[in-house]
Amino acid sequence: xxxxxxxxxxxxxxxxxxxxxxxxxxxxxxxxxxxxxxxxxxxxxxxxxxxxxxxxxxxxxxxxxxxxxxxxxxxxxxxxxxxxxxxxxxxxxxxxxxxxxxxxxxxxxxxxxxxxxxxxxxxxxxxxxxxxxxxxxxxxxxxxxxxxxxxxxxxxxxxxxxxxxxxxxxxxxxxxxxxxxxxxxxxxxxxxxxxxxxxxxxxxxxxxxxxxxxxxxxxxxxxxxxxxxxxxxxxxxxxxxxxxxxxxxxxxxxxxxxxxxxxxxxxxxxxxxxxxxxxxxxxxxxxxxxxxxxxxxxxxxxxxxxxxxxxxxxxxxxxxxxxxxxxxxxxxxx
Numbered sequence: 001x002x003x004x005x006x007x008x009x010x011x012x013x014x015x016x017x018x019x020x021x022x023x024x025x026x027x028x029x030x031x032x033x034x035x036x037x038x039x040x041x042x043x044x045x046x047x048x049x050x051x052x053x054x055x056x057x058x059x060x061x062x063x064x065x066x067x068x069x070x071x072x073x074x075x076x077x078x079x080x081x082x083x084x085x086x087x088x089x090x091x092x093x094x095x096x097x098x099x100x101x102x103x104x105x106x107x108x109x110x111x112x113x114x115x116x117x118x119x120x121x122x123x124x125x126x127x128x129x130x131x132x133x134x135x136x137x138x139x140x141x142x143x144x145x146x147x148x149x150x151x152x153x154x155x156x157x158x159x160x161x162x163x164x165x166x167x168x169x170x171x172x173x174x175x176x177x178x179x180x181x182x183x184x185x186x187x188x189x190x191x192x193x194x195x196x197x198x199x200x201x202x203x204x205x206x207x208x209x210x211x212x213x214x215x216x217x218x219x220x221x222x223x224x225x226x227x228x229x230x231x232x233x234x235x236x237x238x239x240x241x242x243x244x245x246x247x248x249x250x251x252x253x254x255x256x257x258x259x260x261x262x263x264x265x266x267x268x269x270x271x272x273x274x275x276x277x278x279x280x281x282x283x284x285x286x287x288x289x290x291x292x293x294x295x296x297x298x299x300x301x302x303x304x305x306x307x308x309x310x311x312x313x314x315x316x317x318x319x320x321x322x323x324x325x326x327x328x329x330x331x332x333x334x
Contacts, residue, residue: 029112033101036137036145037116038313038320041094045315048089052081057146059238061245064152071153071233091123095311100204100282102192110139111148113280115247115265117155118311129154132286134247134265138239149245151233155263155286158230158249168232170268170276171248175227186278187213193281204284226253244268261287 026032043050056062062074064083074080099116114135121128136149174186187193193207195216207213229250237243246266253259267280313322 029101029103032112032137033099033114033116034312036112037096037099037114041096041313041315042318042320044084044089045092045094046090046318048084048087049081052077052084055145055147056080056150057148060147060150061235061238062147062150063233063235065154073235075238088122089120093121093123093317094315095119095121096313097311098202098284098286099312100194100284102194102206102280102282104136104138104280111137111145113137113265113267113282115263115282115284117263117284117286130156132247132249132263134245136237136245136267148239149235149237151235151245151247153231153233153247153249155230155249160228160230160250161232168234168246170244170266170270171229171232171234171246173276174266175229175248186276187217187281188277188279191278191281193217195283196285204282223255224252225255227251228253240269242269242271244270260285 026035040051040055043054056077058077060075060077060080062080062083063071064074064087066072074083096116096118098118099114101115102113104111104113114137116133116135117131118133119128119130131152131154133150133152135147135151137145138148139145187210189210191210191213193213193216194204195207197203197205207216227250229248231249232246233248234244234246237245244267246268248264248266249262251259251261262283262285264281264283266278269277269279271277313320315321
């Protein structure tokens with residue numbers, strides 16, 4: 001690896017060394033995700049091959065949009081490496097707008113589930129794409145981490161699905177149940193659910209226990225008069241054949257006629273009787289206005305209240321730039 005990285009800007013190596021030196025000492029899923037994402041996107045924009053060497057393993061699954069937008073999955077180390085290199089990320093800029101993370105439940109490998117949203121700007125600056133990426137970062141017995149599941153989709157403009165695919169059985173049940181209160185029966189004591197603290201906020205909170213989860217689900221489905229799903233992506237976990245990693249993009253119309261764009265990821269087990277158990281569930285709204293669109297909107301005659309979204313951090317020209325103090329010293333063991 002050293003020979004491959006000899007031409008990388010020394011300041012990039014110093015920043016990456018700082019992140020890596022603290023990585024194994026983090027004691028919350030949020031701190032773990034934050035350090036991982038900074039390392040991941042920093043290297044992706046400078047030396048993409050390093051990302052493959054550092055984070056992907058023999059049992060990894062990667063899903064990416066092809067040239068025509070069709071989602072394709074890659075499972076072999078060679079195919080994943082080729083996909084990363086072919087995307088020509090070197091020199092690109094990344095604005096990471098938000099992320100949410102959950103720890104794994106006791107029935108899975110240790111690690112974290114992560115949902116991240118942001119913007120990718122190609123190095124020629126001719127194209128800027130908004131993306132969502134969902135990952136399962138598993139901790140192995142040797143205390144190293146590997147990306148087991150990885151789904152990335154661009155969400156600039158996605159047409160609505162004519163119908164939910166029959167192959168996505170869980171999603172069909174979750175969003176189309178005639179009696180939506182029954183959705184709560186999919187959660188168990190080990191389930192973890194994260195939701196925004198408000199419909200416009202970026203701060204996420206975990207529901208404290210099964211009763212709180214069931215009350216939240218019941219309230220969400222009671223308020224939702226209609227779901228329109230734009231995309232459903234899923235992967236089978238290669239380490240646990242009965243587990244499914246799912247990412248959904250869509251719109252929900254609330255009972256006050258408000259329409260919200262949302263992203264939701266699930267880590268689900270399919271039981272022998274055909275029912276489903278939800279172990280992990282993260283939902284985030286993504287219709288907040290990025291800061292760099294404010295100038296355009298301010299020129300409009302109609303003045304409206306605008307929720308402004310600032311990046312958590314950016315990778316530009318091989319530099320890691322942050323708007324916030326992302327790493328809380330209290331999350332480190334001393």
